[in-house]
Amino acid sequence: MERTLSADGTRIAYEPIGSGTPVVIVGGAFSTADAGRPLAGALAELGLQGVVYDRRARGGSGDTPPSAPFREAEDLTAVIEAVGGRAAVLGHSSGAVLALYAAGEGAPASHLFLSEPPFRFGQGDPEDLAGRLQALVDEGRPEDAVTLFQREGVGLPDPVIEQIRSSPMFAGLVPLAQSTVYDAALTAAVSTPTAAMTGVGQPVVILRGEPTFPFLVAAAERLAASMPGADLVVVPESHDHAVDPPATARLVRERIA
Structure with missing residues (x-):
């Protein structure tokens, strides 16, 4: 690239x-x-x-x-x-x-x-999702940040989240945890x-x-x-x-x- x-x-x-x-x-x-x-x-x-x-x-x-x-x-x-x-x-x-x-x-x-x-x-916006995601990333908990974003940012039900977390694809999502902060900040701002x-x-x-x-x-x-x-x-x-x-x-x- x-x-x-x-x-x-x-x-x-x-x-x-x-x-x-x-x-x-x-x-x-x-x-x-x-x-x-x-x-x-x-x-x-x-x-x-x-x-x-x-x-x-x-x-x-x-x-x-x-x-x-x-x-x-x-x-x-x-x-x-x-x-x-x-x-x-x-x-x-x-x-x-x-x-x-x-x-x-x-x-x-x-x-x-x-x-x-x-x-x-303006309907159903999660409260300070970006801040809570950043806190998890800063605490060295990117896996939990991914899960939180899936639950509150995307709206996935818990059974689906748990299925993803136990699947091989989850490892590819974890390095993107910081980017969920930016997605949450963007969609909240506008x-x-x-x-x-x-x-x-x-x-x-x-x-x-x-x-x-x-x-x-x-x-x-x-x-x-x-x-x-x-x-x-x-x-x-x-x-x-x-x-x-x-x-x-x-x-x-x-x-x-």
């Missing part, structure tokens, strides 16, 4: 796949660049350049504490600048929240594709999208799968209602908060052609 420097000096790892108009993929909680590679490959097959990157405190990227949501917006801007200075941005889950937040902060995105952003609109976010000038497409979780259906519909210029598109091939790469890539190509 290649490296670029964010505004605070943090190294951010990214990788362009294919050639053509760049589309930067912003992953959600617990995801690294690897999670975006199938979508990047599907974009490349359609003549676009899929760009994956590790958000700070993940994978090949660094971290420079203390951090804040605007730091991740700066990271995304640095990646866009590294691949030519302007790009479409496709964010999934908390990555969609970040994409819209960064655009509101002036990130040079040409188009925004927001896949199932988990905006709570639980309700700001006027800068809902007023962005770029074309905006809000995506959701069918079926997906009712909370995400409601969030997508409420965001679309707050952004009269945005399109809400159901992608039938995407199921249960997972992105279908070929179908999503086709939609992206149609919209930015």
